[in-house]
Amino acid sequence: MTKIALVFPGQGSQIVGMGRELADARPVTAEAFRQADAAIGYNLSQIMWEGPQETLSLTYNAQPAILTASIALYRALLQDHPEFEFVCTAGHSLGEYTALVAADALSFEDAVRLVNARGRFMNEAVPAGQGAMSAVIGMERALLAEICERVSAEHGPVELANVNCPGQIVISGKAEAVAHAGEVISAEGGRAKALVVSGPFHSSLMAPAADRLAEELKTIEIRDAKVPVIANATAGVVQGAEEIREALVRQVVAPVLWEDSVRLMLDQFGVEAFLEVGSSSVLAGLNRKIHKGVPTHFFKDLETLAKVETALKGESTHA
Structure with missing residues (x-):
């Protein structure tokens, strides 16, 4: 069986x-x-x-x-x-x-x-508009975690939210921090796409x-x-x-x-x-x-x- x-x-x-x-x-x-x-x-x-x-x-x-x-x-x-x-x-x-x-x-x-x-x-x-999530394509988990840690120190929390499969991870956190993380991700060769969600799910927020x-x-x-x-x-x-x-x-x-x-x-x-x-x-x-x-x-x-x-x-x- x-x-x-x-x-x-x-x-x-x-x-x-x-x-x-x-x-x-x-x-x-x-x-x-x-x-x-x-x-x-x-x-x-x-x-x-x-x-x-x-x-x-x-x-x-x-x-x-x-x-x-x-x-x-x-x-x-x-x-x-x-x-x-x-x-x-x-x-x-x-x-x-x-x-x-x-x-x-x-x-x-x-x-x-x-x-x-x-x-x-x-x-x-979390009040509407204060949190956000983005799907990240084409980036290793360790590098993405390091980027989130670095951005969080300056702009507030942004964290790994869904580790779905190789090359597909979702990040979540403060809207400003998620946006800044997206810019760093692009500069590092990855791609971040904002998700239409009502809050920063699976984050410390x-x-x-x-x-x-x-x-x-x-x-x-x-x-x-x-x-x-x-x-x-x-x-x-x-x-x-x-x-x-x-x-x-x-x-x-x-x-x-x-x-x-x-x-x-x-x-x-x-x-x-x-x-x-x-x-x-x-x-x-x-x-x-x-x-x-x-x-x-x-x-x-x-x-x-x-x-x-x-x-x-x-x-x-x-x-």
Whole structure:
């Protein structure tokens, strides 16, 4: 049997209509959307299916929407393949919460409420316009970290936020500092592109959001995970309830170490294929740049569900 790692995408993969086809076709999937609406206290599914995109993309809507779509898809997968097993799981930023639901460390309803609150906390942590993020292409991590340290000393914090794959890193911090870092990056032969985001996520400026999330997490039951979960902030395994709680707080201010997480899953667990479950295939693209020899199958609708059969049968063709 192929050793499969189950992975879930994060914010940015939201799109109007996500999950609707499956909800119409599968009662088990439709139930996930009803549960999310009830947990969050408003009609999230209507926003997901009818938009507008601007409303769906608000951080406190996008985060529970992406989680809900991923879990709905995952339930459809389990309905067709109750024998499906994975050796470990991980998610990119917000996707870590989805991974914890799949690992039975968090209930789905609690996770929906948590990421809605997380989105609000992150949105309110820094006044609009004071923070920024940029994607950096074509620069080594060590050099970029040194540039960020140098710029931070003069212009305020700018830090690595997402270490996605070789040659693709996101920086985050004070708007002025991110802009100055972009100039230095260009001079050093890299390329920085400003991202359209509502705040400097995964930076030390998110400390107020982390503090509020820590208080929120005290009200939530967290169980020991049934399978190993790879934490974004450390690219290490978490499985006990308390270490999961600590990892979720730390994740708000720490970089998402996706490249390191993928390498850990390959090296420590001997992963032979990844299965991405969500409304996009963004992680499949990143994973190919990290290790071309290990396939990432993805499942985002009824059409791609059929293609996932190859992963479950242990074949190595790409979805």
